[in-house]
Amino acid sequence: MNMDAIKDTYFAECGDQLAELESGLFDMSNGDTDPEIINSVFRAVHSIKGGAGAFALDDLVSFAHVFENALDVIRSDNSQSSPQRIDLLLRCADVLTDIVAVARDGGDKIPCEEITQALETEFNLEAEDENAEETVFDAVPISLDAFDFDDFGTPPKAFQIAFAPQNELYLHGHDPQRIFREVAELGTCTAKADISNVPPLDGYDPKVTNLSWNLTVETDATLSAVKTPFEWVEDFCTLDIQEPEEEAFEGGADISDFLGGLDLDVDTSQFDDDAPEEAPADFGAPVDIELPEAPLELVETKEAAPEASKDRQTASKPIRVDSAKVDRLINLMGEMVISQSMLTMQINDAGFASGTPAGLALVELQNLTRDIQSSVMAIRAQPIKPVFMRMSRVVREVANATGKKANLVLEGESTEVDTTVIEGLSDPLTHMIRNSVDHGIESAEKRIAAGKPEVGEIRLSASHSSGSIVIEIRDDGAGINRPKVLEIARKKGIVSQDAKLSDDEIDNLIFAPGFSTSDEITDVSGRGVGMDVVRQSIQGLGGRVLISSEPGKGSHFTLHLPLTLAILDGMLVKTSEQILVLPVTSVIETIIFNKEDVFTIGEGNRVLKLRGQLVPLIDIGHSLGFSEKTTDWENATVVVVESRKNEMSALVVDSIVGQQQVVIKSMESNYKRIPSIAAATILGSGRIALILDVDDIVSRKAKEVPVQQTPKLEKIA
Amino acid sequence: MSDVNSKHEEFIVFRVGEQEFCVEITSTREIRGWTPSTVLPHSPDYLLGVINLRGTILPIVDLAKRLGLHSEGPTERHVVIVVQVKNKMVGLLVNSVSDILEVKAEDLRDVPDLDNQVAAEFFGRVVVLEERIICEVRLDRLVPDEVELAA
Numbered sequence: 001m002n003m004d005a006i007k008d009t010y011f012a013e014c015g016d017q018l019a020e021l022e023s024g025l026f027d028m029s030n031g032d033t034d035p036e037i038i039n040s041v042f043r044a045v046h047s048i049k050g051g052a053g054a055f056a057l058d059d060l061v062s063f064a065h066v067f068e069n070a071l072d073v074i075r076s077d078n079s080q081s082s083p084q085r086i087d088l089l090l091r092c093a094d095v096l097t098d099i100v101a102v103a104r105d106g107g108d109k110i111p112c113e114e115i116t117q118a119l120e121t122e123f124n125l126e127a128e129d130e131n132a133e134e135t136v137f138d139a140v141p142i143s144l145d146a147f148d149f150d151d152f153g154t155p156p157k158a159f160q161i162a163f164a165p166q167n168e169l170y171l172h173g174h175d176p177q178r179i180f181r182e183v184a185e186l187g188t189c190t191a192k193a194d195i196s197n198v199p200p201l202d203g204y205d206p207k208v209t210n211l212s213w214n215l216t217v218e219t220d221a222t223l224s225a226v227k228t229p230f231e232w233v234e235d236f237c238t239l240d241i242q243e244p245e246e247e248a249f250e251g252g253a254d255i256s257d258f259l260g261g262l263d264l265d266v267d268t269s270q271f272d273d274d275a276p277e278e279a280p281a282d283f284g285a286p287v288d289i290e291l292p293e294a295p296l297e298l299v300e301t302k303e304a305a306p307e308a309s310k311d312r313q314t315a316s317k318p319i320r321v322d323s324a325k326v327d328r329l330i331n332l333m334g335e336m337v338i339s340q341s342m343l344t345m346q347i348n349d350a351g352f353a354s355g356t357p358a359g360l361a362l363v364e365l366q367n368l369t370r371d372i373q374s375s376v377m378a379i380r381a382q383p384i385k386p387v388f389m390r391m392s393r394v395v396r397e398v399a400n401a402t403g404k405k406a407n408l409v410l411e412g413e414s415t416e417v418d419t420t421v422i423e424g425l426s427d428p429l430t431h432m433i434r435n436s437v438d439h440g441i442e443s444a445e446k447r448i449a450a451g452k453p454e455v456g457e458i459r460l461s462a463s464h465s466s467g468s469i470v471i472e473i474r475d476d477g478a479g480i481n482r483p484k485v486l487e488i489a490r491k492k493g494i495v496s497q498d499a500k501l502s503d504d505e506i507d508n509l510i511f512a513p514g515f516s517t518s519d520e521i522t523d524v525s526g527r528g529v530g531m532d533v534v535r536q537s538i539q540g541l542g543g544r545v546l547i548s549s550e551p552g553k554g555s556h557f558t559l560h561l562p563l564t565l566a567i568l569d570g571m572l573v574k575t576s577e578q579i580l581v582l583p584v585t586s587v588i589e590t591i592i593f594n595k596e597d598v599f600t601i602g603e604g605n606r607v608l609k610l611r612g613q614l615v616p617l618i619d620i621g622h623s624l625g626f627s628e629k630t631t632d633w634e635n636a637t638v639v640v641v642e643s644r645k646n647e648m649s650a651l652v653v654d655s656i657v658g659q660q661q662v663v664i665k666s667m668e669s670n671y672k673r674i675p676s677i678a679a680a681t682i683l684g685s686g687r688i689a690l691i692l693d694v695d696d697i698v699s700r701k702a703k704e705v706p707v708q709q710t711p712k713l714e715k716i717a
Numbered sequence: 718m719s720d721v722n723s724k725h726e727e728f729i730v731f732r733v734g735e736q737e738f739c740v741e742i743t744s745t746r747e748i749r750g751w752t753p754s755t756v757l758p759h760s761p762d763y764l765l766g767v768i769n770l771r772g773t774i775l776p777i778v779d780l781a782k783r784l785g786l787h788s789e790g791p792t793e794r795h796v797v798i799v800v801q802v803k804n805k806m807v808g809l810l811v812n813s814v815s816d817i818l819e820v821k822a823e824d825l826r827d828v829p830d831l832d833n834q835v836a837a838e839f840f841g842r843v844v845v846l847e848e849r850i851i852c853e854v855r856l857d858r859l860v861p862d863e864v865e866l867a868a
Contacts, residue, residue: 331772334772335771335772338772578755578756624758624759625758625759626756626758665772665773665774666774667767667774669773669774669805670773670774670775670776670805670806670807671757671767671774671776671805671807671860674757674758674759674760675758675759676758676759677757677758680755680767680774682769682772686769687753687755687769688754688755688767688768688769688774689755690755690757690758
């Protein structure tokens with residue numbers, strides 16, 4: 001592991017520590033006085049400082065040092081904390097985050113003299129308090145990949161090694177003495193020869209080995225280290241290494257106890273680091289002994305538990321894994337789901353009933369696959385908390401910049417969401433939270449005048465709901481100023497002057513491209529690109545944004561996001577002998593085709609009258625070029641779909657095949673993007689089915705005219 | 718185009734209609750039988766659709782159609798040669814695979830200047846043997862580029 005890799009690990013850990021820090025301070029600001037929280041906050045800052053020292057990141061060290069001292073004041077006496085102080089500490093955490101970011105990515109030095117001074121004054125710290133260097137070093141979580149637990153000192157243990165070489169060992173030129181010497185280097189070693197198998201001299205064959213040894217090694221080395229000397233001879237001997245529990249060692253279970261009181265201490269050799277050259281007694285020397293009448297029983301082996309001593313340290317330790325590896329696992333998982341459904345089909349076709357052994361084994365396999373699938377998905381899922389914690393900083397900063405008072409309340413922050421979704425969520429959420437504080441929450445005076453609490457409240461919550469993640473942002477501010485929104489929209493030409501819009505439609509105008517309600521462009525919330533971008537990024541994650549607002553009471557944004565981006569809930573439909581997949585999320589309803597409801601407008605533009613509303617009708621088979629234009633459908637089904645822009649279309653298909661989860665496969669990896677097609681998937685039969693891009697279809701074919709014929713790219717002579 | 722360092726190059730020779738063509742063996746990934754494909758909308762007529770190659774979506778090009786020859790359409794007797802073009806994989810539908818040739822550098826010629834668009838567009842080099850000549854198909858020209866076909 002080179003220096004850069006260690007540094008990367010350090011910064012990755014810094015991220016965790018900062019999250020811990022912020023989360024701890026957040027709990028403290030909510031009045032939690034659990035000493036464990038302040039300890040964890042202190043530990044976080046301390047380990048950031050410790051690592052920074054190793055990499056000579058001086059700015060980071062000096063700021064973390066002051067920060068740590070301030071925390072120490074509260075740590076030693078909890079009554080020292082006050083909302084004011086915690087607020088200051090929260091701002092310090094922000095600065096620390098910035099300094100870490102600069103140390104990692106480079107950039108301008110973060111000015112921190114002011115806040116350092118504020119800290120020193122607030123907590124009565126003496127500048128350059130050298131004594132603080134003596135701070136007790138707390139245990140700090142360390143990631144497994146960076147450090148090996150073997151490095152930690154473990155108390156000496158006595159290993160019992162039973163070693164019985166076979167003839168081959170000698171024939172290959174190995175020498176037990178050398179092995180024993182190597183073992184002896186690990187600690188104190190006692191070797192006892194077991195000569196019980198040596199025959200009387202008259203039957204003695206010098207070519208056959210009869211000796212075995214019992215070794216006792218007192219060492220703090222690990223089992224694997226003890227094994228190493230035997231590495232080359234493993235195949236040529238009987239080897240049994242036992243790592244006894246500590247009590248057993250104390251009890252001094254001497255090997256001679258097992259040897260039935262035989263006086264065999266003949267060839268005991270003491271191996272000493274000091275005198276390795278003074279070779280131990282010659283193991284082959286003839287020994288004058290009485291042979292036992294009965295054959296000796298082998299030393300009973302106890303169930304050794306070499307891992308037991310490590311369990312304590314490794315319990316529930318997170319490991320860092322490259323997300324690409326997890327993605328690959330998820331891909332393979334998808335393959336397995338497909339193979340399994342192919343197998344199911346084959347077994348059913350072969351005529352095995354569900355009660356037969358084959359059928360039962362298949363059910364077992366299906367259960368396993370499902371369990372594995374959810375476990376694999378769970379690897380990618382992470383609590384949404386880190387993103388939520390970042391929002392508390394946003395609220396703080398925007399409130400400071402605008403002079404408003406706002407408080408962020410979090411709910412359901414342990415809700416687990418796919419990592420990709422989490423990554424993509426940070427920016428849109430930041431935008432929305434900024435907007436909520438900047439535009440939503442009124443100034444303190446206005447709030448008091450309106451009879452509301454002085455401090456505004458923004459409630460950010462996450463929850464699971466029927467296979468999707470719901471994130472809600474509620475503020476108790478002024479709500480959307482509809483007359484103003486409408487006025488601006490008219491002025492900017494987003495809606496026509498005389499358009500009559502419902503309240504909902506007006507609210508949704510804030511998502512229109514190039515819309516900004518703020519009279520002046522503040523440096524806080526953007527230049528009218530905000531909500532437009534928010535909507536796009538949420539849609540990019542396969543989700544949607546809803547808004548509702550009540551004047552004077554506040555606004556309420558709801559984000560619906562998919563649990564994962566790798567699998568889609570699909571409705572399988574059939575048209576022109578092709579099976580196509582529609583994302584269930586975009587399907588509004590399915591109805592039986594009724595000729596009387598179809599009207600033709602102009603040339604060939606057909607619409608469906610649906611409860612008084614006219615919806616463009618799309619002959620999906622024809623528009624994809626699979627079939628001729630159909631005018632007379634019989635037994636057809638209409639699937640009403642809605643695009644993310646809330647435009648509706650009615651797709652005519654032959655029939656609905658069913659609904660199932662499908663694994664999304666990219667078309668682009670081996671081909672290219674195709675209009676109207678979002679991706680492909682593999683069905684249980686092994687055939688490929690295309691997943692329709694509803695947005696593309698709806699926007700492309702608002703009129704029912706095939707946009708293009710199959711293109712003839714080049715004429716070939 | 719020609720590699721002066723290596724004395725020999727290996728080619729897979731296959732039959733399309735009545736003619737023989739070849740591709741470099743290093744571009745070839747596997748040879749498999751024809752399985753029914755899923756038709757893609759908005760795609761050129763030489764693209765037969767996509768098939769499932771162990772979980773990968775593999776587009777299939779009807780080489781006869783692509784080269785402007787008479788196509789019999791896919792039958793069970795047809796063979797798909799899976800080739801790698803840059804970082805993408807594509808399957809070529811051919812009648813049969815006939816040979817693997819080890820060709821000496823001096824037996825490789827450039828395509829003569831013919832008044833034929835197909836030759837100029839799709840053929841790289843020509844393997845000249847005693848009794849026959851075999852054109853090498855330029856794989857990078859077979860599949861449409863990233864350029865959107867749609868209007």
